[in-house]
Amino acid sequence: MAGQDWFHRFMQRNKKLTIRKPEGLTKARIDGMKKEKVTYFFNTLETVVDNNNLRGRPESQKGAKDVVSMTSVERGENVTVLACINATGQYIPPYVIFKGVRKRYDLLLGMPPGTEVAMTEKGWVTEEAFKLWLQHFNRYRTPGKVILILDGHASHTTRGNGPHICELCADT
Incomplete structure:
Protein backbone atom coordinates (compact mmCIF):
# COMPACT_ATOMS: atom_id res chain seq x y z
CA MET A 1 0.00 0.00 0.00
CA ALA A 2 1.30 3.46 -0.89
CA LYS A 15 4.69 19.35 -10.05
CA LYS A 16 1.81 20.18 -12.43
CA LEU A 17 -0.60 18.27 -10.18
CA THR A 18 -2.36 20.15 -7.41
CA ILE A 19 -4.47 19.06 -4.51
CA ARG A 20 -7.99 20.39 -4.65
CA LYS A 21 -10.58 20.61 -1.92
CA PRO A 22 -13.90 19.18 -3.13
CA GLU A 23 -16.78 21.63 -3.42
CA GLY A 24 -19.80 20.79 -1.31
CA LEU A 25 -22.94 19.84 -3.20
CA THR A 26 -26.47 19.57 -1.92
CA LYS A 27 -28.36 16.30 -2.22
CA ALA A 28 -30.71 17.96 -4.73
CA ARG A 29 -27.77 18.86 -7.03
CA ILE A 30 -26.31 15.37 -6.72
CA ASP A 31 -29.71 13.84 -7.52
CA GLY A 32 -29.94 16.14 -10.56
CA MET A 33 -26.76 14.60 -11.97
CA LYS A 34 -28.01 11.02 -12.00
CA LYS A 35 -27.45 9.31 -15.35
CA GLU A 36 -31.15 8.98 -16.16
CA LYS A 37 -31.83 12.69 -15.48
CA VAL A 38 -28.83 13.84 -17.52
CA THR A 39 -29.82 11.50 -20.38
CA TYR A 40 -33.40 12.81 -20.25
CA PHE A 41 -32.14 16.42 -20.35
CA PHE A 42 -29.91 15.88 -23.39
CA ASN A 43 -32.57 13.85 -25.23
CA THR A 44 -35.06 16.67 -24.63
CA LEU A 45 -32.51 19.26 -25.74
CA GLU A 46 -31.80 17.32 -28.94
CA THR A 47 -35.53 17.06 -29.71
CA VAL A 48 -36.10 20.80 -29.16
CA VAL A 49 -33.07 21.73 -31.30
CA ASP A 50 -34.19 19.43 -34.13
CA ASN A 51 -37.88 20.42 -33.96
CA ASN A 52 -36.94 24.11 -34.21
CA ASN A 53 -34.23 23.71 -36.87
CA LEU A 54 -31.57 25.20 -34.57
CA ARG A 55 -28.75 22.70 -35.16
CA GLY A 56 -25.56 24.41 -36.32
CA ARG A 57 -26.88 27.91 -35.55
CA PRO A 58 -24.64 29.22 -32.75
CA GLU A 59 -26.17 32.69 -33.01
CA SER A 60 -29.26 31.14 -31.43
CA GLN A 61 -29.44 31.68 -27.69
CA LYS A 62 -28.33 28.20 -26.69
CA GLY A 63 -25.99 29.37 -23.94
CA ALA A 64 -26.68 28.76 -20.29
CA LYS A 65 -28.12 31.16 -17.80
CA ASP A 66 -25.92 31.18 -14.76
CA VAL A 67 -26.97 32.35 -11.36
CA VAL A 68 -24.19 33.15 -8.95
CA SER A 69 -24.34 34.56 -5.48
CA MET A 70 -21.54 36.85 -4.38
CA THR A 71 -21.04 38.21 -0.89
CA SER A 72 -19.65 41.69 -0.45
CA VAL A 73 -16.81 41.55 2.07
CA GLU A 74 -17.49 45.10 3.24
CA ARG A 75 -21.16 44.68 4.05
CA GLY A 76 -21.76 40.94 4.08
CA GLU A 77 -24.85 41.26 1.86
CA ASN A 78 -25.81 38.98 -1.02
CA VAL A 79 -25.76 40.20 -4.59
CA THR A 80 -27.11 37.90 -7.29
CA VAL A 81 -26.12 38.29 -10.94
CA LEU A 82 -28.20 36.65 -13.67
CA ALA A 83 -26.10 36.34 -16.80
CA CYS A 84 -26.71 34.80 -20.22
CA ILE A 85 -24.38 34.25 -23.17
CA ASN A 86 -24.74 32.36 -26.45
CA ALA A 87 -22.29 30.20 -28.39
CA THR A 88 -20.94 33.14 -30.42
CA GLY A 89 -20.15 35.22 -27.33
CA GLN A 90 -23.10 37.61 -27.55
CA TYR A 91 -24.48 38.33 -24.11
CA ILE A 92 -27.60 39.70 -22.52
CA PRO A 93 -26.73 42.66 -20.26
CA PRO A 94 -26.50 41.50 -16.64
CA TYR A 95 -29.50 41.53 -14.33
CA VAL A 96 -28.24 42.29 -10.82
CA ILE A 97 -30.31 41.69 -7.70
CA PHE A 98 -29.41 43.54 -4.51
CA LYS A 99 -30.83 43.19 -1.03
CA GLY A 100 -33.38 45.93 -0.39
CA VAL A 101 -36.88 47.23 -0.98
CA ARG A 102 -36.53 50.45 -2.98
CA LYS A 103 -34.72 50.37 -6.33
CA ARG A 104 -31.48 52.38 -6.21
CA TYR A 105 -30.36 53.67 -9.60
CA ASP A 106 -26.94 54.64 -8.19
CA LEU A 107 -26.14 50.90 -8.15
CA LEU A 108 -26.03 51.04 -11.98
CA LEU A 109 -22.92 53.25 -11.91
CA GLY A 110 -20.04 51.44 -13.61
CA MET A 111 -22.25 48.60 -14.85
CA PRO A 112 -22.25 47.51 -18.53
CA PRO A 113 -24.81 49.26 -20.80
CA GLY A 114 -28.28 47.74 -20.54
CA THR A 115 -27.70 46.31 -17.05
CA GLU A 116 -30.88 46.12 -15.01
CA VAL A 117 -30.95 46.35 -11.21
CA PHE A 137 -33.94 38.58 -21.60
CA ASN A 138 -36.63 39.03 -24.27
CA ARG A 139 -35.64 42.69 -24.79
CA TYR A 140 -32.04 41.75 -25.65
CA ARG A 141 -32.07 38.21 -27.03
CA THR A 142 -31.33 37.17 -30.59
CA PRO A 143 -34.45 37.52 -32.80
CA GLY A 144 -36.25 34.33 -33.82
CA LYS A 145 -36.47 31.02 -32.04
CA VAL A 146 -34.08 30.50 -29.17
CA ILE A 147 -33.45 27.86 -26.53
CA LEU A 148 -32.93 28.96 -22.96
CA ILE A 149 -31.39 26.34 -20.68
CA LEU A 150 -32.20 26.76 -16.99
CA ASP A 151 -30.56 25.01 -14.07
CA GLY A 152 -33.79 24.02 -12.29
CA HIS A 153 -33.47 26.49 -9.39
CA ALA A 154 -36.79 26.70 -7.56
CA SER A 155 -37.31 30.30 -8.74
CA HIS A 156 -37.10 29.16 -12.38
CA THR A 157 -39.70 26.45 -12.41
CA THR A 158 -42.62 25.00 -10.53
CA ARG A 159 -41.97 21.53 -12.02
CA GLY A 160 -39.37 20.39 -9.49
CA ASN A 161 -35.61 20.00 -9.49
CA GLY A 162 -33.27 19.55 -12.41
CA PRO A 163 -32.38 21.48 -15.54
CA HIS A 164 -35.17 22.54 -17.87
CA ILE A 165 -35.32 23.67 -21.47
CA CYS A 166 -37.58 26.53 -22.43
CA GLU A 167 -38.48 27.17 -26.08
CA LEU A 168 -38.93 30.87 -26.83
CA CYS A 169 -40.39 32.05 -30.11
CA ALA A 170 -39.97 35.43 -31.80
CA ASP A 171 -43.38 36.68 -30.66
CA THR A 172 -42.89 35.97 -26.93
Missing part, protein backbone atom coordinates in the same frame (compact mmCIF):
# COMPACT_ATOMS: atom_id res chain seq x y z
CA GLY A 3 2.13 5.58 2.14
CA GLN A 4 2.75 9.27 2.87
CA ASP A 5 6.39 9.07 1.68
CA TRP A 6 5.32 7.63 -1.66
CA PHE A 7 2.65 10.32 -2.04
CA HIS A 8 5.09 13.18 -1.32
CA ARG A 9 7.69 11.80 -3.76
CA PHE A 10 4.96 11.33 -6.38
CA MET A 11 3.85 14.95 -5.97
CA GLN A 12 7.47 16.18 -6.23
CA ARG A 13 7.87 14.30 -9.53
CA ASN A 14 4.57 15.65 -10.86
CA ALA A 118 -33.66 44.82 -9.03
CA MET A 119 -34.18 44.54 -5.29
CA THR A 120 -35.40 41.57 -3.24
CA GLU A 121 -35.68 41.01 0.49
CA LYS A 122 -32.50 38.90 0.71
CA GLY A 123 -30.73 39.76 -2.54
CA TRP A 124 -31.64 36.37 -3.97
CA VAL A 125 -33.58 35.33 -7.06
CA THR A 126 -37.29 35.00 -6.35
CA GLU A 127 -39.96 33.73 -8.70
CA GLU A 128 -41.09 37.33 -9.33
CA ALA A 129 -37.50 38.54 -9.95
CA PHE A 130 -36.97 35.67 -12.38
CA LYS A 131 -40.12 36.61 -14.33
CA LEU A 132 -38.76 40.17 -14.59
CA TRP A 133 -35.42 38.76 -15.80
CA LEU A 134 -37.28 36.84 -18.54
CA GLN A 135 -38.73 40.15 -19.76
CA HIS A 136 -35.19 41.62 -19.66
Whole structure:
Protein backbone atom coordinates (compact mmCIF):
# COMPACT_ATOMS: atom_id res chain seq x y z
CA MET A 1 0.00 0.00 0.00
CA ALA A 2 1.30 3.46 -0.89
CA GLY A 3 2.13 5.58 2.14
CA GLN A 4 2.75 9.27 2.87
CA ASP A 5 6.39 9.07 1.68
CA TRP A 6 5.32 7.63 -1.66
CA PHE A 7 2.65 10.32 -2.04
CA HIS A 8 5.09 13.18 -1.32
CA ARG A 9 7.69 11.80 -3.76
CA PHE A 10 4.96 11.33 -6.38
CA MET A 11 3.85 14.95 -5.97
CA GLN A 12 7.47 16.18 -6.23
CA ARG A 13 7.87 14.30 -9.53
CA ASN A 14 4.57 15.65 -10.86
CA LYS A 15 4.69 19.35 -10.05
CA LYS A 16 1.81 20.18 -12.43
CA LEU A 17 -0.60 18.27 -10.18
CA THR A 18 -2.36 20.15 -7.41
CA ILE A 19 -4.47 19.06 -4.51
CA ARG A 20 -7.99 20.39 -4.65
CA LYS A 21 -10.58 20.61 -1.92
CA PRO A 22 -13.90 19.18 -3.13
CA GLU A 23 -16.78 21.63 -3.42
CA GLY A 24 -19.80 20.79 -1.31
CA LEU A 25 -22.94 19.84 -3.20
CA THR A 26 -26.47 19.57 -1.92
CA LYS A 27 -28.36 16.30 -2.22
CA ALA A 28 -30.71 17.96 -4.73
CA ARG A 29 -27.77 18.86 -7.03
CA ILE A 30 -26.31 15.37 -6.72
CA ASP A 31 -29.71 13.84 -7.52
CA GLY A 32 -29.94 16.14 -10.56
CA MET A 33 -26.76 14.60 -11.97
CA LYS A 34 -28.01 11.02 -12.00
CA LYS A 35 -27.45 9.31 -15.35
CA GLU A 36 -31.15 8.98 -16.16
CA LYS A 37 -31.83 12.69 -15.48
CA VAL A 38 -28.83 13.84 -17.52
CA THR A 39 -29.82 11.50 -20.38
CA TYR A 40 -33.40 12.81 -20.25
CA PHE A 41 -32.14 16.42 -20.35
CA PHE A 42 -29.91 15.88 -23.39
CA ASN A 43 -32.57 13.85 -25.23
CA THR A 44 -35.06 16.67 -24.63
CA LEU A 45 -32.51 19.26 -25.74
CA GLU A 46 -31.80 17.32 -28.94
CA THR A 47 -35.53 17.06 -29.71
CA VAL A 48 -36.10 20.80 -29.16
CA VAL A 49 -33.07 21.73 -31.30
CA ASP A 50 -34.19 19.43 -34.13
CA ASN A 51 -37.88 20.42 -33.96
CA ASN A 52 -36.94 24.11 -34.21
CA ASN A 53 -34.23 23.71 -36.87
CA LEU A 54 -31.57 25.20 -34.57
CA ARG A 55 -28.75 22.70 -35.16
CA GLY A 56 -25.56 24.41 -36.32
CA ARG A 57 -26.88 27.91 -35.55
CA PRO A 58 -24.64 29.22 -32.75
CA GLU A 59 -26.17 32.69 -33.01
CA SER A 60 -29.26 31.14 -31.43
CA GLN A 61 -29.44 31.68 -27.69
CA LYS A 62 -28.33 28.20 -26.69
CA GLY A 63 -25.99 29.37 -23.94
CA ALA A 64 -26.68 28.76 -20.29
CA LYS A 65 -28.12 31.16 -17.80
CA ASP A 66 -25.92 31.18 -14.76
CA VAL A 67 -26.97 32.35 -11.36
CA VAL A 68 -24.19 33.15 -8.95
CA SER A 69 -24.34 34.56 -5.48
CA MET A 70 -21.54 36.85 -4.38
CA THR A 71 -21.04 38.21 -0.89
CA SER A 72 -19.65 41.69 -0.45
CA VAL A 73 -16.81 41.55 2.07
CA GLU A 74 -17.49 45.10 3.24
CA ARG A 75 -21.16 44.68 4.05
CA GLY A 76 -21.76 40.94 4.08
CA GLU A 77 -24.85 41.26 1.86
CA ASN A 78 -25.81 38.98 -1.02
CA VAL A 79 -25.76 40.20 -4.59
CA THR A 80 -27.11 37.90 -7.29
CA VAL A 81 -26.12 38.29 -10.94
CA LEU A 82 -28.20 36.65 -13.67
CA ALA A 83 -26.10 36.34 -16.80
CA CYS A 84 -26.71 34.80 -20.22
CA ILE A 85 -24.38 34.25 -23.17
CA ASN A 86 -24.74 32.36 -26.45
CA ALA A 87 -22.29 30.20 -28.39
CA THR A 88 -20.94 33.14 -30.42
CA GLY A 89 -20.15 35.22 -27.33
CA GLN A 90 -23.10 37.61 -27.55
CA TYR A 91 -24.48 38.33 -24.11
CA ILE A 92 -27.60 39.70 -22.52
CA PRO A 93 -26.73 42.66 -20.26
CA PRO A 94 -26.50 41.50 -16.64
CA TYR A 95 -29.50 41.53 -14.33
CA VAL A 96 -28.24 42.29 -10.82
CA ILE A 97 -30.31 41.69 -7.70
CA PHE A 98 -29.41 43.54 -4.51
CA LYS A 99 -30.83 43.19 -1.03
CA GLY A 100 -33.38 45.93 -0.39
CA VAL A 101 -36.88 47.23 -0.98
CA ARG A 102 -36.53 50.45 -2.98
CA LYS A 103 -34.72 50.37 -6.33
CA ARG A 104 -31.48 52.38 -6.21
CA TYR A 105 -30.36 53.67 -9.60
CA ASP A 106 -26.94 54.64 -8.19
CA LEU A 107 -26.14 50.90 -8.15
CA LEU A 108 -26.03 51.04 -11.98
CA LEU A 109 -22.92 53.25 -11.91
CA GLY A 110 -20.04 51.44 -13.61
CA MET A 111 -22.25 48.60 -14.85
CA PRO A 112 -22.25 47.51 -18.53
CA PRO A 113 -24.81 49.26 -20.80
CA GLY A 114 -28.28 47.74 -20.54
CA THR A 115 -27.70 46.31 -17.05
CA GLU A 116 -30.88 46.12 -15.01
CA VAL A 117 -30.95 46.35 -11.21
CA ALA A 118 -33.66 44.82 -9.03
CA MET A 119 -34.18 44.54 -5.29
CA THR A 120 -35.40 41.57 -3.24
CA GLU A 121 -35.68 41.01 0.49
CA LYS A 122 -32.50 38.90 0.71
CA GLY A 123 -30.73 39.76 -2.54
CA TRP A 124 -31.64 36.37 -3.97
CA VAL A 125 -33.58 35.33 -7.06
CA THR A 126 -37.29 35.00 -6.35
CA GLU A 127 -39.96 33.73 -8.70
CA GLU A 128 -41.09 37.33 -9.33
CA ALA A 129 -37.50 38.54 -9.95
CA PHE A 130 -36.97 35.67 -12.38
CA LYS A 131 -40.12 36.61 -14.33
CA LEU A 132 -38.76 40.17 -14.59
CA TRP A 133 -35.42 38.76 -15.80
CA LEU A 134 -37.28 36.84 -18.54
CA GLN A 135 -38.73 40.15 -19.76
CA HIS A 136 -35.19 41.62 -19.66
CA PHE A 137 -33.94 38.58 -21.60
CA ASN A 138 -36.63 39.03 -24.27
CA ARG A 139 -35.64 42.69 -24.79
CA TYR A 140 -32.04 41.75 -25.65
CA ARG A 141 -32.07 38.21 -27.03
CA THR A 142 -31.33 37.17 -30.59
CA PRO A 143 -34.45 37.52 -32.80
CA GLY A 144 -36.25 34.33 -33.82
CA LYS A 145 -36.47 31.02 -32.04
CA VAL A 146 -34.08 30.50 -29.17
CA ILE A 147 -33.45 27.86 -26.53
CA LEU A 148 -32.93 28.96 -22.96
CA ILE A 149 -31.39 26.34 -20.68
CA LEU A 150 -32.20 26.76 -16.99
CA ASP A 151 -30.56 25.01 -14.07
CA GLY A 152 -33.79 24.02 -12.29
CA HIS A 153 -33.47 26.49 -9.39
CA ALA A 154 -36.79 26.70 -7.56
CA SER A 155 -37.31 30.30 -8.74
CA HIS A 156 -37.10 29.16 -12.38
CA THR A 157 -39.70 26.45 -12.41
CA THR A 158 -42.62 25.00 -10.53
CA ARG A 159 -41.97 21.53 -12.02
CA GLY A 160 -39.37 20.39 -9.49
CA ASN A 161 -35.61 20.00 -9.49
CA GLY A 162 -33.27 19.55 -12.41
CA PRO A 163 -32.38 21.48 -15.54
CA HIS A 164 -35.17 22.54 -17.87
CA ILE A 165 -35.32 23.67 -21.47
CA CYS A 166 -37.58 26.53 -22.43
CA GLU A 167 -38.48 27.17 -26.08
CA LEU A 168 -38.93 30.87 -26.83
CA CYS A 169 -40.39 32.05 -30.11
CA ALA A 170 -39.97 35.43 -31.80
CA ASP A 171 -43.38 36.68 -30.66
CA THR A 172 -42.89 35.97 -26.93
